[in-house]
Amino acid sequence: MPSQESLLSALALIIVGGPLVLVGVFFIAFLLGRxxxxxxxxxxxxxxxxxxxxxxxxxAVTMVVTRxxxxxxxxxxxxxxxxxxxxxxxVLDVLSISYVLLTLVLCATIAAFSTRYLHRERGxxxxxxxxxxxxxxxxxxxxxxTVETLFAGWEMVGLSSVLLIAFFHERPAPPRNGxxxxxxxxxxxxxxxxAAILMHEINGAGDFxxxxxxxxxxxxxxxxxxxxxxxxxxxxxxxxxxxxALIPFSGWLPRAMEGxxxxxxxxxxxxxxxxxxxxxxxxxxVLDSAPWLSVLVVTLGLGSAAFAYLAGRVQADIKSALAxxxxxxxxxxxxxxxxxxxxxxLIHLLGHACLxxxxxxxxxSLLHDHHQLENAIGARPREEGIMWxxxxxxxVQRWLFRFSLERGFLDALLDRFIARPxxxxxxxxxxxxGALSRLIEGEAVSPEKSAPPRQPSx
Amino acid sequence: MNFFLxxxxxxxxxxxxxxxxxxxxxxxxxxxxARWSVTVLAVTLLSAALIFAAHTVVAAPVESGRFAVDDVxxxxxxxxVMLHLLAxxxxxxxxxxxxxxxxxxxxxxxxMFALLVQSGALLVGVLSVSVLLPWWDLKSxxxxxxxxxxxxxxxxxxxxxxxxxxxxxxxxxxPVVSLTLAFLLRGGIVPLHGWMPSLxxxxxxxxxxxxxxxxxxVLGVVRLLLPQAPGPMQEAAGIACLVTAVYGGxxxxxxxxxxxxxxxxxxxxxxxxxxxxxxRTPNGLTAALxxxxxxxxxxxxxxxxxxxxxxxxxxxxxxEHHGFYEQVPGLAICFLITGLASVxxxxxxxFVPMELLITSSVSKGLGITAALAFAAMFNAIAIMRxxxxxxxxxxxxxxxxxxxxxxxxxxxIAISLIVFLGGWFSPAVVESRHRTANRLLGESNGSPAxxxxx
Numbered sequence: 001m002p003s004q005e006s007l008l009s010a011l012a013l014i015i016v017g018g019p020l021v022l023v024g025v026f027f028i029a030f031l032l033g034r035x036x037x038x039x040x041x042x043x044x045x046x047x048x049x050x051x052x053x054x055x056x057x058x059x060a061v062t063m064v065v066t067r068x069x070x071x072x073x074x075x076x077x078x079x080x081x082x083x084x085x086x087x088x089x090x091v092l093d094v095l096s097i098s099y100v101l102l103t104l105v106l107c108a109t110i111a112a113f114s115t116r117y118l119h120r121e122r123g124x125x126x127x128x129x130x131x132x133x134x135x136x137x138x139x140x141x142x143x144x145x146t147v148e149t150l151f152a153g154w155e156m157v158g159l160s161s162v163l164l165i166a167f168f169h170e171r172p173a174p175p176r177n178g179x180x181x182x183x184x185x186x187x188x189x190x191x192x193x194x195a196a197i198l199m200h201e202i203n204g205a206g207d208f209x210x211x212x213x214x215x216x217x218x219x220x221x222x223x224x225x226x227x228x229x230x231x232x233x234x235x236x237x238x239x240x241x242x243x244x245a246l247i248p249f250s251g252w253l254p255r256a257m258e259g260x261x262x263x264x265x266x267x268x269x270x271x272x273x274x275x276x277x278x279x280x281x282x283x284x285x286v287l288d289s290a291p292w293l294s295v296l297v298v299t300l301g302l303g304s305a306a307f308a309y310l311a312g313r314v315q316a317d318i319k320s321a322l323a324x325x326x327x328x329x330x331x332x333x334x335x336x337x338x339x340x341x342x343x344x345x346l347i348h349l350l351g352h353a354c355l356x357x358x359x360x361x362x363x364x365s366l367l368h369d370h371h372q373l374e375n376a377i378g379a380r381p382r383e384e385g386i387m388w389x390x391x392x393x394x395x396v397q398r399w400l401f402r403f404s405l406e407r408g409f410l411d412a413l414l415d416r417f418i419a420r421p422x423x424x425x426x427x428x429x430x431x432x433x434g435a436l437s438r439l440i441e442g443e444a445v446s447p448e449k450s451a452p453p454r455q456p457s458x
Numbered sequence: 459m460n461f462f463l464x465x466x467x468x469x470x471x472x473x474x475x476x477x478x479x480x481x482x483x484x485x486x487x488x489x490x491x492a493r494w495s496v497t498v499l500a501v502t503l504l505s506a507a508l509i510f511a512a513h514t515v516v517a518a519p520v521e522s523g524r525f526a527v528d529d530v531x532x533x534x535x536x537x538x539v540m541l542h543l544l545a546x547x548x549x550x551x552x553x554x555x556x557x558x559x560x561x562x563x564x565x566x567x568x569x570m571f572a573l574l575v576q577s578g579a580l581l582v583g584v585l586s587v588s589v590l591l592p593w594w595d596l597k598s599x600x601x602x603x604x605x606x607x608x609x610x611x612x613x614x615x616x617x618x619x620x621x622x623x624x625x626x627x628x629x630x631x632x633p634v635v636s637l638t639l640a641f642l643l644r645g646g647i648v649p650l651h652g653w654m655p656s657l658x659x660x661x662x663x664x665x666x667x668x669x670x671x672x673x674x675x676v677l678g679v680v681r682l683l684l685p686q687a688p689g690p691m692q693e694a695a696g697i698a699c700l701v702t703a704v705y706g707g708x709x710x711x712x713x714x715x716x717x718x719x720x721x722x723x724x725x726x727x728x729x730x731x732x733x734x735x736x737x738r739t740p741n742g743l744t745a746a747l748x749x750x751x752x753x754x755x756x757x758x759x760x761x762x763x764x765x766x767x768x769x770x771x772x773x774x775x776x777x778e779h780h781g782f783y784e785q786v787p788g789l790a791i792c793f794l795i796t797g798l799a800s801v802x803x804x805x806x807x808x809f810v811p812m813e814l815l816i817t818s819s820v821s822k823g824l825g826i827t828a829a830l831a832f833a834a835m836f837n838a839i840a841i842m843r844x845x846x847x848x849x850x851x852x853x854x855x856x857x858x859x860x861x862x863x864x865x866x867x868x869x870x871i872a873i874s875l876i877v878f879l880g881g882w883f884s885p886a887v888v889e890s891r892h893r894t895a896n897r898l899l900g901e902s903n904g905s906p907a908x909x910x911x912x
Contacts (some may be wrong), residue, residue, distance in 0.1 A: 027878065030791060031871050079810055079885050081892045082740050084817055086810065122784075148813070152804035159803070162842070169850035172779055182842045186835045193831060197817055426708040433709070437652045441605040 004066050011062070012073040012090045012143060014055035015100060018048040019136035026129045041128045042115040048132070049111055052139065053104040060097050069093060069216030072145055072209070087206065088152075091145035095217045095346065099142040099278055102350050106270050106357050107135050113361055114262040123167055127260065130167075134160035138271055142278065147196040147206040150282075154192060154243070154275065158185040161272050164263040165256050177255035184252045188242020192279075195235035202228050212285040218342040220285035229289035236283050237297065244276030244330050246304040250311075251411040253327055257319040264319055265360030269326050270353040277330060277349055280337050287338070297338030305331030307408050313389075314404040318363045326356050462505075462512040468525055471505040471535075472574055474498060475542075476567035479560040488554045492546070495559040496865070499543040499566060506535040506570070514890070524576055529894040530680060530747070531573040533887070537751055538573065538672045540876070541758045542566040545664040547869035548762040550769030557598060558662060561591050565668045572674055581681055582621045585644075585674060586614055592657055595665040602660065609643060609653035616640035621682070635691045637682055642695055645675040645728045648702040658721040663768065667761050670724055671754050676746065679735050684902050688738055696736040700829045702729035707836025711843060716764055716774035719844055723760070726837055727753040727800060730830065734815050738902070741818035743895035748811035748888055752799065752880065756808055759796030759873035760841075763789045766869075767848065770860050776844055779851025785860045790849040792870045797841035799877045801834050807880030810888055 022044060029036055036044070063071065070093035079086040090096075111131070118124050137156025144150035162185065166178030196206055203210040212220040240246070245253040245268075256268050267273065280287065280297070287293050305328045312324030329352045336345040374380055389397055406412065461467060478498040485491045513532040527535075542562055549558070565588065572584045589610045596603045620636030627633070639650075646654035658666045683692070706726030713719040731753055734746030766789050767774055767782060774780070783790045795806065802812025812834060819827045862870065880887070 027874075030788070031874060033788070033867065079814070079888045081744055081814070081888065082896075084741055084814060086813060152809075155804050159798070166846060166850055169783060169846075170781060170852050172851065175779060175846035175850040179839075179843055179846055183839055186838050190831045190835050193816065194827070197820055197827060200817060201820060422708075423712055426712045429705070430709055430712055433652070433655070437605060437656050440608055440652060441602050441656065443602070 004062065004068070005071065008059055008062060008068070008071040008092055009073045011055045011059040012071075012092055015052045015059070015104075016090070016136070016139050016143060018052040018055070019132055019139060022048045022132045023129075023136055026132060035125055038115070038119065038124055041125060042111075045111045045115075045128055045131065046108070049104055049108045049135070052135075053101075053108060056097065056100045056104055059092055060101065063092060063097065073143075078148075084200070085205065086148050087146050088149050089145040089207065090143040090149065091208070092143070093217045095278075095281055096143050098346060098350060100139060102353055103135070103138045103142060103271055106266060106353065107131075107138075109357065109361075110262045110266045114260075117262055117364075118260065121260075127164070127167065127263070130160040130164050131263075134164075134266070134272075138275075141275060144282075145208055147192075147199050147208070150279070151189075151192055151196055154279075155189060157272055157275060158182075158189065158243075161185075161256070161259075161263070161267045164259045164267065167259050167263065174258040177252075177258050181252045181256055184242050184249050188239045188249070188276075191235045191238035191242070195232055195239065198228065198232050198235065202232070208282060212283070217282070218284060226289070229286055230293065233283070233286045233289055233293050236279060236286065237293075237300070240276030240279045240334075241300065242276070243279070244273055244334070245327055246276070246300055246331065246334065247307055247408070248410055248414070250304060250307060250327060251407060251414060253323045254311075254315070254320040254407065257317075257323055261319070261360060261364055264323075265357050268323050269356035269360040273326055273330055274333075274349050274353055277333050277337070277345070280334065281342060281345060281349075284337060284342055288340075294338045294340070298335045299338075301331045301334030301336075301338060303331070304334065305329075307331075310400065310404040311407050314401065318366060319360070322356065322359055322363060325359075326352075329356075460512065460516070462508040463516060463527060465525070467505070468509060468527060468574065471502060471509060472525070472567060472570040474502050474505070474567075475563040475570070479563035479567065482556050482560040482563065485556045485559075488556060488559075489551060491556040491559040492549070492551065492554040495546050495563055496543070498563060499539060499546055502566065502570075503536060503539040503543055506539045510536050524580060525571075525574040526576045527574065529890065529897065530677070533751060533890070534573050534672075534677075535570060537754055538569040539566055540872070541671050541754060542569075542668050544758045544762045544869050544873060545667050545765075547865045548765035548769075549664050550766075553662070553769065558595075558664065561595060561665060562668060565591050565665075569668075569672045569674065572672075572677060578621065578624075578682055581678070582617055585617060585678060588669070588674070589614065592661050592665055592669045595661045596657075599660070599662065605656050606653055609650070613640050613643045616643065617678075624682075624686075631689055631691070634683065634686050634689060637678075638691050638695050641675040641678045641683065641732070642698060644678070645673070645699075645732050646670075646702070646725045647695070647698050647729055647732065648705050651702065651706075651725055654725055655718050655721040658717040659715070663717065663761065663765050666721075667758070667765075670728075671758055671761070673728055673731060673750055673754055675728070676731050676735060676750050679732065680898065684735070684738070684898055686902075692736050692738075696733055699729040699733035699736060700826060700833075702726065703733065703833035704829055704836065707833045707840060710840035711836055713840075714775055714777045716768070716776060716844065716848070719776060719840065720757075720761060720764060723800070723837055723840060724757055726833055727757060730815065730833060733830075734818075737818065737822065738899065739818060739821060740892065740895050740899060741814060743898060744888060744892040745811055745815035745818055747891040747894055748884075749808075749815060751887070752808040752811050755873070755876055755880070756796045756800035756806075759792055759877060760800060762869055762873060763793035763796070766862065766866050771854075774848060776847040779846065780848050781851035781853040783849040784853040785856070786862055788862050788867065788870050790845070792874060793848070794841075794845055795877055796873060797845065798838070799881075801838040801841065805878065805881045807877050807884070809881055810884040814888065 070091060073090040075088040077085050077087050118127055133156050137153045141150050141153030162178045162182045165181055166175040168174050199206050242249045257264050287297055308324040308327035312321050315321040333345050333348050475498055482491050509527055510532045513527050546562055568584055568588045575581050593603055593606060596606060616636045617640040620633045620640055624633035643650040703726050706722045710719050710722035731746050731749045734742045799806035799808040802808040816827055816830050819830050
């Protein structure tokens with residue numbers, strides 16, 4: 001009989017190993033130049049999710065039966081040099097098991113839905129390859145016990161979501177929006193990378209238990225007070241804000257709706273958008289290092305919720321409306337974390353992810369149902385809801401409408417104050433570079449070539 | 459295994475492409491020249507891989523007259539041959555000529571000799587001769603060579619002046635200044651970078667590629683500068699490298715031409731490797747030696763995809779979306795994974811080196827770390843922008859099949875395997891590079907690795 005420790009370790013490895021093998025199968029198929037058929041892909045995906053899900057349920061049951069609050073799975077030091085080591089480690093605890101179960105249940109649902117929804121779609125194979133990368137990334141991030149492991153999963157989730165936003169790539173808008181999301185992700189990834197470096201500087205390791213102690217989540221041993229921890233918390237907040245589309249990064253969320261409905265559901269309704277929340281839950285003791293950090297988190301959460309509520313009210317398409325509805329709830333969950341209600345935030349996250357997935361998956365057929373309903377009753381259904389904004393003065397109403405319609409001017413502000421100056425600056429450098437090269441080559445500098453650089457397009 | 463480390467085997471391996479190049483000059487049929495070049499490079503790659511494997515087992519410098527397989531050279535031998543093989547495989551049949559093949563083989567031979575030579579004088583000689591190959595290419599294409607001659611002529615002057623002064627007056631700071639400037643120029647460090655984008659624009663992509671990607675300036679710094687005492691010049695050079703890393707990344711984002719995009723990505727990556735060497739810390743140098751391998755291979759894969767696209771569609775603008783994915787999905791995947799590997803995406807060959815570089819830079823200050831992180835971020839944005847520009851959009855209608863050829867397919871498989879398997883073997887690579895870094899730094903405090911007396 002294997003010991004409880006080795007059983008739990010094996011189960012954790014099976015959870016991540018399934019998607020890893022799946023990605024490997026797709027890679028080998030690519031190397032061999034074989035394109036897998038729809039049936040094969042469908043069975044591979046469903047089999048993988050089933051194996052990982054069974055392993056996750058078994059791990060959860062084992063932990064409940066044996067009353068273990070957490071179990072670390074050390075994969076050993078990946079790289080060791082004189083003053084640096086890169087370690088991959090998983091942990092099974094309430095937070096990770098909950099998120100893993102959520103991921104696998106929703107991925108199983110989405111996989112079953114997608115095999116039919118994308119039947120005979122040109123990008124069927126591509127969708128499921130990216131789906132497999134996403135699943136691997138999510139499970140790696142959810143089970144991570146070191147910041148490097150989290151970072152690896154975080155990056156895989158980011159890449160797969162960007163490529164899925166650009167899924168319908170024959171149209172110009174999806175790739176353009178995908179690039180925009182990629183840029184935001186790179187900014188938040190840089191913040192996470194800095195946080196990882198700072199963790200190494202503080203503790204000499206990237207292990208979360210070195211940072212918050214060995215007690216099971218959400219308890220923690222040490223009192224984390226000091227400027228280092230404050231900076232670390234700020235970096236984690238920036239990383240989470242980018243990934244979860246909190247203000248000022250919220251502009252990318254409606255753009256991400258360009259992807260196919262199943263990917264919108266799983267990324268921006270359910271799992272990916274909650275990854276920032278998960279990060280803040282995992283490092284929540286660090287947020288207690290200074291009172292103003294909690295205030296910042298609450299303000300960020302409530303501000304994002306208020307913004308998303310307003311923007312969501314004026315959306316004309318159902319997926320964007322759902323995206324902003326998601327963001328409203330994510331903002332509230334973030335505020336709950338800031339207020340110290342960690343279990344409440346976790347339960348809220350789980351419930352919200354399930355509800356939103358259902359709504360996203362219903363979205364394509366909802367309009368059809370509405371038309372049927374209208375035909376049946378012979379009139380348009382009565383609009384419901386509280387229109388509190390009608391009580392405001394007309395000028396304020398107009399301003400609010402414009403503010404909401406322009407999505408808080410967030411994209412415009414980022415364009416005006418960051419993107420355009422950046423692109424303009426480097427275009428000028430490029431023009432100077434070209435002029436210098438032509439001068440050295442002895443070419444005549446034509447007026448056309450020395451003209452000022454073009455203004456960047458979106 | 460010792461047979462593969464025998465002087466005869468080592469010298470034959472390096473001489474084989476040079477001899478083949480001499481023969482190819484007399485071959486009139488381009489297709490035959492191309493076939494022979496691929497065969498010779500494949501054989502050389504196999505031999506270089508065997509030397510690397512044998513050296514890994516022996517784990518001690520193996521001398522063979524004027525040549526030595528040490529721990530710096532041994533992993534780079536198969537890497538540089540692989541770069542040349544990829545350059546050959548990615549060249550369209552319609553663009554191959556006997557002279558192009560000869561230049562490519564000569565370049566492979568020279569790069570191997572540069573890695574193997576023991577004496578500083580010979581290294582300087584090989585580096586000097588190698589600058590003639592792109593010039594030959596530019597001349598044969600009827601392109602302007604003035605800029606190239608000015609920049610690389612200055613490189614030769616600085617290199618030779620530095621080397622002779624180092625031999626004559628080892629205590630003077632000027633030889634180090636001169637050599638540092640020479641290697642900065644060869645690496646395209648701002649403001650001495652003007653030749654690199656021009657070379658990529660005007661020369662054959664393959665010729666420019668094999669001249670830039672082996673990153674011989676890193677070898678020069680490791681062999682000639684690292685043994686010298688650190689001074690303010692090397693500090694200043696480090697700052698210039700950092701500026702170039704950010705500058706190259708930023709400029710790569712705004713490029714509208716695929717070759718200039720690649721040149722600036724290359725500039726940024728080269729400068730990161732050079733900065734890591736100039737840090738002169740064990741972890742920094744370990745990162746540099748790892749990055750040297752990963753960046754060379756990843757950029758070779760990226761260039762391979764671009765060349766294969768150019769062979770089909772001509773020069774590529776990044777201003778509009780071309781939609782090549784539907785026709786050449788293999789190249790799209792190759793472009794993406796090699797591009798991501800070059801910026802240190804997890805699971806690829808570049809992840810650990812990039813992590814190590816950024817982490818080890820903390821000792822120099824958080825501003826330095828931030829600059830490196832920004833450079834990596836800019837590169838990643840530039841690569842994704844180029845990917846979207848090239849592979850998304852409405853697919854062009856063509857009357858002939860544009861599917862990848864067998865040669866291209868083998869190139870894609872080889873580079874994809876290396877980029878992914880390299881990620882899994884990172885611990886072993888880092889461990890071996892860390893030992894090398896410690897040895898080099900130990901020697902720099904004691905006796906020099908390459909004696910100036912030779």
